[in-house]
Amino acid sequence: MALNIIVCVKSVVLEAPSAALGSSVERTPRNSVLNPFDRPALALALELAKEEGGLVTTLSMGPPVSCWALCETLALGADRAVLISDKKAAGSDTMATTRVLAKAVNWLGPWDILLFGSRTADSDTGQVGPQASALLNKPFVGMASSIIPKEGIFLVESLTDGFVEQYLANAPFAASVHPNAASVLDCALASIRQAFDSDRVEVLTLADIGMDEAFAGEKGSPTRVISMTPAPKAKKCAFIEGGANEQAQALLEKIRDAGLLF
Amino acid sequence: MEPFFSEKHHAVKRLVRAFCEREIAPIAKDIDAQARFPWEVVDKMGPLGFFGIQVPSSLGGAQMDTVSYAIVVEELSRVCAGLGLAVSVHNSVCVYPLLTFGNDEQRQRLVPPLARGEKIGAFCLTEPNAGSDASAIEATAIDQGDHYLVNANKVFVTNGAVADTCLMFVRTDPAAGRKGISVLVAQRGTPGFITGELEDLSGMRCNPVSSIRLVDCAIPKENLLGRQGMGLAIGLTALDTGRLGIAAQAVGIAQAALEEAVRYANQRRQFGVLIGKHQAVGSMIADMATQVEAARLLVLRASWLKDNGAPFTKESAMAKLFASETASIVADMAVQIHGGYGFSKSYPVERYYRDARVTRIYEGTSEIHRMVIARCVSG
Known part of the structure; x- marks a missing residue:
């Protein structure tokens, strides 16, 4: 069964906003990268497409600099990359972002699986995936660790609160993907060249996808960030018990759980 | 930008x-x-x-x-x-x-x-009596009609113990001096192709540097690279590019040493403060960072010139000279910042210090590179 998988990704900023600059950071190619939490979603999509056949499309909304994160998804193996980039979408909160992405998903045509990273490294809300599934009126599984096609439906395992939950889902469905879900993606140099030397990222405006601008950008955003200040960090000391190997394994798990390593 | x-x-x-x-x-x-x-x-x-x-x-x-x-x-x-x-x-x-x-x-x-990385390559120029003076090589290749009969003793061959495809610099015309040197492609498995013991090196120890000997080894004529007598020209062209790689390698070592020094300086306390806050250590870190950045720019500029079809012999020699000397200086400073711990194998700067040293020697010593640069500048 050939699958049509869409993975929503985000170009995130590496640096925290400075208080002197207010709450926004100018995004440049140097300070923007593909959201690390989106990589497992892309890896899972590529594994599924490799095993079952089909196409993987990556989709993003953001300023033109987001193009490079999408190029990276092409280098990693995505078949198609689409960026919705429009000044009228600037300042979108998660709700407005979700509306644009949902509209773009419908614009892309029939799909089987819609994947999201578990969260983003620069805003950490984890809201867009669940909201998109609600807008699209499709089932959603959070923190999926595996998706296995099974006689026309999909067995989706989810890692939540220390439990492994199993769901049976009919396509089309949406899921956010657990950071540990898929093996790490390596990228061949030739793939980087092909992705970055070509003009394969499709850049569309709100009008191109038929999106009413009143529901996007600051105008369409019900939430406002009033202020942003660094939160105080409390130092915590934890002792890890056991032999050297067990301690190393436990430490590795803690680092993974913190989302610092996949 | x-x-x-x-x-x-x-x-x-x-x-x-x-x-x-x-x-x-x-x-x-x-x-x-x-x-x-x-x-x-x-x-x-x-x-x-x-x-x-x-x-x-x-x-x-x-x-x-x-x-x-x-x-x-x-x-x-x-x-x-x-x-x-x-x-x-x-x-x-x-x-x-x-x-x-x-x-x-x-x-x-x-x-x-x-x-594809299915075979590993090597460059076999250096001999016991020929290094910087490549024209002094003694390896011989005697024309036997459809093949050369080769006898050679090559030393300090990078990748030597694992290399399948070796560019072998040999003397095909003993009377022709510098114009009597040619390059033959020798392949592991050919009778007479013998790998020597691994060198017990101070640094770069994971690289299987060894000697390679060819003893009455028949290398087919179709493995002659370029024309007979072109050996030195091929070698010099290869080394123009090769020294860019070694320069980049030196920048990598220096960058690692800088990062470790900064990490340590931000952890280690003496006299009640992090040692990075001491002016003497801060100055060292400033010098290290500046030199690493300068070395990297020289490497990138020489690479960019090559990509754009411009001459880059002088620039690659400058990059190799400066980057290799920078790696040695920066690794030395990183050891100094670590104090006694820097002299221990428990900390990686000890390895960087050993690895850095040889970058001033192989693929042209610093002294040879100064000669190359001087010739380019002075004419």
């Missing part, structure tokens, strides 16, 4: 670094201690294109530019200089001359397995 760097280059740096951090960094200390060539990692590097960085895609390569090549070698060397060396030598002084001087048949036959 950065000079010489495009978005593609940023992606190369980011993605190669991720691979190196994940696959090589965890074993770098052990493979140095064990003097072991890590095939388990090398086998993963092949499919990623690290062994055919600038080889055309039609020959199985990644078809990247020289700037990308410098980035890959720097990033590899940042975590493991011995592997950076393996990739640099393979690409720049084995594969590159095959691409540049080989005929179509040779390129089709010899390059694809090298580009």
Whole structure:
């Protein structure tokens, strides 16, 4: 069964906003990268497409600099990359972002699986995936660790609160993907060249996808960030018990759980 | 916006670094201690294109530019200089001359397995009595009609113990002096191809540097690279590119030493404050960072010139000279900042200090590079 998988990704900023600059950071190619939490979603999509056949499309909304994160998804193996980039979408909160992405998903045509990273490294809300599934009126599984096609439906395992939950889902469905879900993606140099030397990222405006601008950008955003200040960090000391190997394994798990390593 | 760097280059740096951090960094200390060539990692590097960085895609390569090549070698060397060396030598002084001087048949036959990393390449010039003076080589190749009968004793061959395809500098016409030297492609498995013991090196210990001897070894005429007598020209062309790789390698070592020094200076307290806050240590870190940045820019500029078809002999010599001396100075400062711990194998700066030293020696010593630069500048 050939699958049509869409993975929503985000170009995130590496640096925290400075208080002197207010709450926004100018995004440049140097300070923007593909959201690390989106990589497992892309890896899972590529594994599924490799095993079952089909196409993987990556989709993003953001300023033109987001193009490079999408190029990276092409280098990693995505078949198609689409960026919705429009000044009228600037300042979108998660709700407005979700509306644009949902509209773009419908614009892309029939799909089987819609994947999201578990969260983003620069805003950490984890809201867009669940909201998109609600807008699209499709089932959603959070923190999926595996998706296995099974006689026309999909067995989706989810890692939540220390439990492994199993769901049976009919396509089309949406899921956010657990950071540990898929093996790490390596990228061949030739793939980087092909992705970055070509003009394969499709850049569309709100009008191109038929999106009413009143529901996007600051105008369409019900939430406002009033202020942003660094939160105080409390130092915590934890002792890890056991032999050297067990301690190393436990430490590795803690680092993974913190989302610092996949 | 950065000079010489495009978005593609940023992606190369980011993605190669991720691979190196994940696959090589965890074993770098052990493979140095064990003097072991890590095939388990090398086998993963092949499919990623690290062994055919600038080889055309039609020959199985990644078809990247020289700037990308410098980035890959720097990033590899940042975590493991011995592997950076393996990739640099393979690409720049084995594969590159095959691409540049080989005929179509040779390129089709010899390059694809090298580009895919299925075979490892080596450059066999140095002999017990010939190093900086390449024209003094004593290896002989006697014309036997359809083949050469070769006797050679090559020493300090980088990748020597694992190399399958070796560019062998031999004397085909003893009476012709510098014009009597040719390059033959010797392949492991040919009767008379003998690998010597591994060198017990001070640094770059995971690289299987060894001697290679050819004893009455029959090398077919179709393995003559370029024309007979072109050996020195091929060697010098290869070394123009090769020294860029070594310069990039030196930048990688220096970058690693800088990072470790900064990390340590931000952890270690003396006299009640972090040692990085002491002016003397801060000044050292400032000098280290400045020199690393300058060295990197020289490497990138020389690479960029090569990519744009401009002469780069002087610039690559400057890059190699400055970067290799920078690596030694910066690694030395990193040891100094670590104090006694820097002299212990428990900290990686001890390894960087050993690895850095040889970059001033191989693929042209600092003294030879000063001669090259002086000739270019003074005419």
